[in-house]
Amino acid sequence: MAGNVYSVCDPEQYRKAGPTDLVELLPPPGGNPLYLQKWLVETLVFAIVHHEFVHLSGPTGSAKSSLLEALYTVPENFRGVCDGLGCASRPLKLFPIEMATFEAPGELYQRRALKDGTTYDEPSRLVAALAAAARCAGSAYPLIWLREIGRVHSSSVQGGLLNLMTRAEIVLPDGTHFPGQGIAWVADSNYQAEQSATHTLVTLDDALKRRFTINLTLDYLTAEQEVQVLEHIFNGNGGVLVPAELIVKVVQLGNVVRRHRSEGNLQTLTPPTIYGYMAFLRTARALPHLSLQQVALATLLGNAGSEDRKHVAGVFNEVFGLQTEEEEDPTMVGNLF
Missing domain, CATH: 3.40.50.300 (P-loop containing nucleotide triphosphate hydrolases)
Incomplete structure (x- = not known):
């Protein structure tokens, strides 16, 4: 149970989860697993019942x-959840x-x-x-x-x-x-x-x-919780498919985008979600010849409007640092995997 994520469908795991711990729901057909605090899921199910x-x-x-x-x-x-609530x-x-x-x-x-x-x-x-x-x-x-x-x-x-x-x-x-x-x-x-x-x-x-x-x-998970979930998804079975530092960086990027959106900027960008982070990390792992900036422009920072495109590079550099042609590019995915 990497990162203290507990399965709703495993009674032993579910009993161990505290109210504010993250629980994992199995995905609907064609969807992704869902991660929420236990108390929110239980309150909703209690209300339905x-x-x-x-x-x-x-x-x-x-x-x-x-x-x-x-x-x-x-x-x-x-x-x-019903069984857990009796x-x-x-x-x-x-x-x-x-x-x-x-x-x-x-x-x-x-x-x-x-x-x-x-x-x-x-x-x-x-x-x-x-x-x-x-x-x-x-x-x-x-x-x-x-x-x-x-x-x-x-x-x-x-x-x-x-x-x-x-x-x-x-x-x-x-x-x-x-x-x-x-x-x-x-x-x-x-x-x-x-x-x-x-x-x-x-x-x-x-x-x-x-x-x-x-x-x-229902609000976005905290940055710490998002890191927990991504660690659970990519590195939860003992292996390390994605470097921990890259997971932290992509979550930081998503939270910077949210901050800008809350200030009225970057409204043409898709609001970051766990599934957006997953797309970033899958793309970065599958296409190691791309830089992380190129991966970001194809996922979390993609399809920005004409005005927002002027700010996208700055948002990326705010997290990953400004790169120059003379520097060795540490954002190349091949250096991280």
């Missing part, structure tokens, strides 16, 4: 969507709803459909999901996932959720009703990072804000 209303907020790239997908698409992850073992049933598709509150209930040249009203995807969630509440843990709650067309759409997000009887305009108890809700957003990054969000409806009973912030 006990049918809470959850607001999951944080900056882009902080693993909000990845966490929910890892819990749902890899049943071992959800089951491992909860009854039932499958998680996830119902994702894209909130950006709703332009008015009425569309939360019904939408226009076309069949045989005739238009008619049919239940919205949200209503259909609620009906399905109510049916499976006894055999699974149903979870309604409101994706990007801040990117709806107006706050009035958020307000329209109030009659649906309830533990009481859910009554639709046509008189149809079904029980609301036994259904958990989670809404993800970037509200927590609204002041430190560029996001176009509607003002969060106060009444809806009060409806959330669990409020979790």
Whole structure:
């Protein structure tokens, strides 16, 4: 367990992890493993099991969507945390709803459909999901996932959720009703990072804000934690695939980029993540004839806009040092492997 990273799917390891230790979730198909503090994962799973209303907020790239997908698409992850909490073992049933598709509150209930040249009203995807969630509440843990709650067309759409997000009887305009108890809700957003990054969000409806009973912030791991994770991924099996000093440097580079972005600069660069660091390190190892600057320009510092390109070299040099043609280039990957 290099760097004190514990597997959710190994009961013995998981028991040893403290609340602030990093735990590893198995990756969803085609994805990457996920690394988060244990207390955050357990709080979310506890909230799902006990049918809470959850607001999951944080900056882009902080693993909000990845966490929910890892819990749902890899049943071992959800089951491992449930077992650790002593909860009854039932499958998680996830119902994702894209909130950006709703332009008015009425569309939360019904939408226009076309069949045989005739238009008619049919239940919205949200209503259909609620009906399905109510049916499976006894055999699974149903979870309604409101994706990007801040990117709806107006706050009035958020307000329209109030009659649906309830533990009481859910009554639709046509008189149809079904029980609301036994259904958990989670809404993800970037509200927590609204002041430190560029996001176009509607003002969060106060009444809806009060409806959330669990409020979790997912933020980037600290630099030390990111180093732990990368050491675990690349050097955790006894070998040293990537030099430790290179791992430290790439994490420093990512944190410098974040600092500049928080100051309003480098907005065209992709926010650094563990997976961006992994791409950098894999590329550096596979193409040792490239300099680290070239690797950075193909990964973490790639696709910068015209204005940001003027600052990219300075950002790289801030971490790796200014190089001159006369100097032996210590940033050549071949010198590090």
